[in-house]
Amino acid sequence: MEQTYKQRLRDKRLEDRIISEETAASWIKDGMTLGLSGFTRAGDAKAVPSALVEKAKEEHLKVNVYTGASLGSDIDRLMAEAGVVNKRLPFQADKTMRNEINQGDMLFVDQHLSHTAEAIRQDVLNPIDYAIVEAVSITEDGMIIPSTSVGNSSIFAEKAENVIVELNLAQSDAFESLHDIYELGAQGKRQPIPLTQVDDRIGTIGIQVDIEKIKGIVITNQPDSPSTIVPPDEETATMANHLIDFLRKEVEIGRLPENLAPLQSGIGSVANAVFHGLLDSEFTDLEVYSEVLQDAVFDLLDAGKIKFASGCSITLSEDKLEEVYWNIDRYRDQLLLRPQEISNHPEIIRRLGLISINTPLEVDIYGNVNSTHVLGTKMMNGIGGSGDFTRNSRLAIFVTKSIAKNGDISSVVPFVSHVDHTEHDVDVIVTEQGYADLRGLAPKERVPLIIENCAHPTYRDQLYAYYEDAWEKGGQTPHVLEKAFEWHTRFKETGTMKAAALQHS
Amino acid sequence: MEQTYKQRLRDKRLEDRIISEETAASWIKDGMTLGLSGFTRAGDAKAVPSALVEKAKEEHLKVNVYTGASLGSDIDRLMAEAGVVNKRLPFQADKTMRNEINQGDMLFVDQHLSHTAEAIRQDVLNPIDYAIVEAVSITEDGMIIPSTSVGNSSIFAEKAENVIVELNLAQSDAFESLHDIYELGAQGKRQPIPLTQVDDRIGTIGIQVDIEKIKGIVITNQPDSPSTIVPPDEETATMANHLIDFLRKEVEIGRLPENLAPLQSGIGSVANAVFHGLLDSEFTDLEVYSEVLQDAVFDLLDAGKIKFASGCSITLSEDKLEEVYWNIDRYRDQLLLRPQEISNHPEIIRRLGLISINTPLEVDIYGNVNSTHVLGTKMMNGIGGSGDFTRNSRLAIFVTKSIAKNGDISSVVPFVSHVDHTEHDVDVIVTEQGYADLRGLAPKERVPLIIENCAHPTYRDQLYAYYEDAWEKGGQTPHVLEKAFEWHTRFKETGTMKAAALQHS
Numbered sequence A, B: 001m002e003q004t005y006k007q008r009l010r011d012k013r014l015e016d017r018i019i020s021e022e023t024a025a026s027w028i029k030d031g032m033t034l035g036l037s038g039f040t041r042a043g044d045a046k047a048v049p050s051a052l053v054e055k056a057k058e059e060h061l062k063v064n065v066y067t068g069a070s071l072g073s074d075i076d077r078l079m080a081e082a083g084v085v086n087k088r089l090p091f092q093a094d095k096t097m098r099n100e101i102n103q104g105d106m107l108f109v110d111q112h113l114s115h116t117a118e119a120i121r122q123d124v125l126n127p128i129d130y131a132i133v134e135a136v137s138i139t140e141d142g143m144i145i146p147s148t149s150v151g152n153s154s155i156f157a158e159k160a161e162n163v164i165v166e167l168n169l170a171q172s173d174a175f176e177s178l179h180d181i182y183e184l185g186a187q188g189k190r191q192p193i194p195l196t197q198v199d200d201r202i203g204t205i206g207i208q209v210d211i212e213k214i215k216g217i218v219i220t221n222q223p224d225s226p227s228t229i230v231p232p233d234e235e236t237a238t239m240a241n242h243l244i245d246f247l248r249k250e251v252e253i254g255r256l257p258e259n260l261a262p263l264q265s266g267i268g269s270v271a272n273a274v275f276h277g278l279l280d281s282e283f284t285d286l287e288v289y290s291e292v293l294q295d296a297v298f299d300l301l302d303a304g305k306i307k308f309a310s311g312c313s314i315t316l317s318e319d320k321l322e323e324v325y326w327n328i329d330r331y332r333d334q335l336l337l338r339p340q341e342i343s344n345h346p347e348i349i350r351r352l353g354l355i356s357i358n359t360p361l362e363v364d365i366y367g368n369v370n371s372t373h374v375l376g377t378k379m380m381n382g383i384g385g386s387g388d389f390t391r392n393s394r395l396a397i398f399v400t401k402s403i404a405k406n407g408d409i410s411s412v413v414p415f416v417s418h419v420d421h422t423e424h425d426v427d428v429i430v431t432e433q434g435y436a437d438l439r440g441l442a443p444k445e446r447v448p449l450i451i452e453n454c455a456h457p458t459y460r461d462q463l464y465a466y467y468e469d470a471w472e473k474g475g476q477t478p479h480v481l482e483k484a485f486e487w488h489t490r491f492k493e494t495g496t497m498k499a500a501a502l503q504h505s
């Protein structure tokens, strides 16, 4: 190991900065703000946050934690359990942390993933005391080479007062030259982002900081946590087929080229399954311009279906992880990882004309979407990049099962209990029932499409009943405000959204 | 007049295409789709739509009407009264049309103003049979020079099968060279928009189309309708002062330069009044990158406070209109009018780091904003550009009076009855009571700020009472869903949002 880390720490000036994670943790004081690498469980700082959790068992310690997105290695859980987090942003996806947030024991700011870097640049958030970033190597001239994600690491390192690097020997150093780090500079003084094709390289292979800021280097040896997605099932396969049908028709009528447009797909099992569906489709020469690259992207690369994939992190299941990480060379000409500000930038998303595919919790009869709040109040994960993509893509698609919790929750409701994506932003909704193409339609034209093509048959009459009442009252977007959330409150009281009359059937 | 129009119609090839508005109207058939110039009452096609309304009195005629934004010259009212519109997009602001929409007599698609051109380019909307655009001149080589707005005219003319030009002699031909027309091209094939400063000229001075498509030229002589905004009053002056206080502090702590950042201001009286407030402020060398340029922008130009203003239309009150339009030469080096796709483009808004100032109907205690739907169901005007700007600006500010309808409506409510801008997108809320800076705050941190600094004193206890009930239930964003819209339903039933206990006070 001695030798290995010497090969990876190539800047001679930094050789004497190797420290233990405990030493690093000892520098972190109550009230500080940390910027941690890590995006959807990939490339997260592992050792120092764990040591920090240990330290917090001995002394009062509360810090603000900024990340790329969710962390792996149980860090979010351990931090939540230790009560070490005052404020967390911009995204998390851990059960224990979620509970802490919803109980009011910690503060969570749910941000568009492309917005955090801008807020940091504008000095709107607390200044970052320590950036703690995982790397696979440090080059001769002190450039930090990230591992399996970029996330917000480059802006954290640039803006933080101090930087701690976790040099992780359990991550393949073949990741070197797979990153493309681009710094936008101040608003008002910046140039256009010179990216016009998915495979354009526009930046450097690593993060260059003033090496005086690198206060310590911790050598670690711990793989990323595998993703928690579940494999595609019959229902998700049906959803994928509906989506592919829709895309096929768009190609037929000449709205999309044969190889579609660069694809983005959200996090989670459903999004992965939908991408998986492309494996058996006729589509080829595909391009991906996304945030997280999940299993299906690599299956599609292996099958020769995808030409190029640009992302900001790679998050894989247990089996796939070993296979991909240690054979990453295979994908050298087909893969780039960029800062989340670039992967999710409105400028690029609009310019390239992406097809974005995300998963909501619920949608309503007018096409508004809730991605974050269970029953309107409890945080699930966060909006993530879904807003960045949905607003600016060429085709904003949402894919969800029509029901949840064994049918006691309808994913199509009269009025979503929290709005993350408005009716102005949502183009197509897909469920296992079919799809509704809402483009160019007025609210009242959308209703029958969504009910007939997307809602579960169990809930269709109930949705029509609501709409008929609402329709009587008139308006551009008819509602019976008294009853708008009745389905949600019924579920809380009775355990099902089904109306009394239907429960016996 | 004969001579005047000859000076203005400089392309010899088009001389024989002069027709009457009646002839033009006779070409328009039931079921067609029209693309009309016009943006917030400025530069609208006037004669042909009026003739069309006359024609519709004789025969069954329903057309789809796409515009830049709202039309002037009573065209929207007349079209609504004649029942001539099947589907209208992307914005309107006329009382009669609004009623038609809300009664369900016509379809209205409320779109982000930067999205319409993209939808047309993607062939997602009905193909445009006739583009009818107002011009001040046609150059020697057939380039159409728009008048007081650009709006969607360039994309309409490019994509329409046929073009009719209204050459309006009542508009100053000194507008020639004040426009900057840039066509983005297809998504996936386009280059970055080369605009990095507010005053960058990136396109041509007019709209170039295949002249075979120009089917007729109608000579008109009718000025734009003046805007309907009311002058600033004491309350709006107070609001402006709060906003200026906020901006001043941002400069003091080094977050903004002394001349701020390019400013956008929404439509309406409130937005105009707030801009007007800058007249007496210390701020100078200001830049404007906005959609509609209202009275206050020209007052600020005259006062030497604004260096440069880029917009997509000029909409002025009666007095100001004469003065500005016929002295437009005075502003030649300080003014550019661009297509709304460019004035509202996320790429530019984010790059320049705008300060956007828009007016909502209502906001809620968590910072969600309703810009469009009165009591959740009835369309007011539309989202306009407020979403384009709010999502992508450096500072997204909403300014509103804390109460409406003599205090019977609170502009701060527990849960907005329609969401146009989500909590992720809203930075600062200003009312005559003060301002709430929501940046970097979790939902629960926002509540006391919004109630204390923005809500009207009459409604504060009532808001706290709701929040306390909600807080008991927990969650990231506590709500009592059963009561979320109680204020709105109370207003409908009793004529006031005030709770019974408060009505006697």
Ligand SMILES: CC(C)(COP(=O)(O)OP(=O)(O)OC[C@H]1O[C@@H](n2cnc3c(N)ncnc32)[C@H](O)[C@@H]1OP(=O)(O)O)[C@@H](O)C(=O)NCCC(=O)NCCS
Pocket (backbone or CB within 6 Å): A265, A266, A267, A268, A269, A270, A271, A291, A358, A359, A360, A361, A362, A371, A372, A374, A375, A380, A381, A382, A383, A384, A385, A386, A401, A404, A405, A409, A410, A411
């Ligand atoms: C919405 C989201 C949670 C769905 O995740 P998923 O793994 O694809 O979907 P699942 O169907 O497995 O749903 C996850 C859970 O939510 C529950 N759920 C689904 N719809 C629900 C609803 N309408 N109300 C309440 N719970 C619901 C499911 O039952 C499941 O619960 P469980 O974990 O207890 O089994 C996830 O996509 C997300 O966080 N999205 C927001 C961020 C985002 O879109 N990012 C994309 C760009 S990064």
Ligand SMILES: CC(C)(COP(=O)(O)OP(=O)(O)OC[C@H]1O[C@@H](n2cnc3c(N)ncnc32)[C@H](O)[C@@H]1OP(=O)(O)O)[C@@H](O)C(=O)NCCC(=O)NCCS
Pocket (backbone or CB within 6 Å): B265, B266, B267, B268, B269, B270, B271, B291, B358, B359, B360, B361, B362, B371, B372, B374, B375, B380, B381, B382, B383, B384, B385, B386, B401, B403, B404, B405, B409, B410, B411
């Ligand atoms: C919201 C909007 C209507 C406000 O317009 P304004 O002229 O500045 O504001 P006013 O305070 O005069 O309000 C206009 C009307 O709405 C009413 N109103 C205001 N708040 C209300 C509320 N919460 N509920 C019901 N009605 C309300 C006012 O009483 C007034 O009614 P009246 O015409 O019968 O007198 C206008 O800004 C708008 O349409 N915005 C959306 C589009 C947009 O933001 N564009 C900006 C980029 S283009």
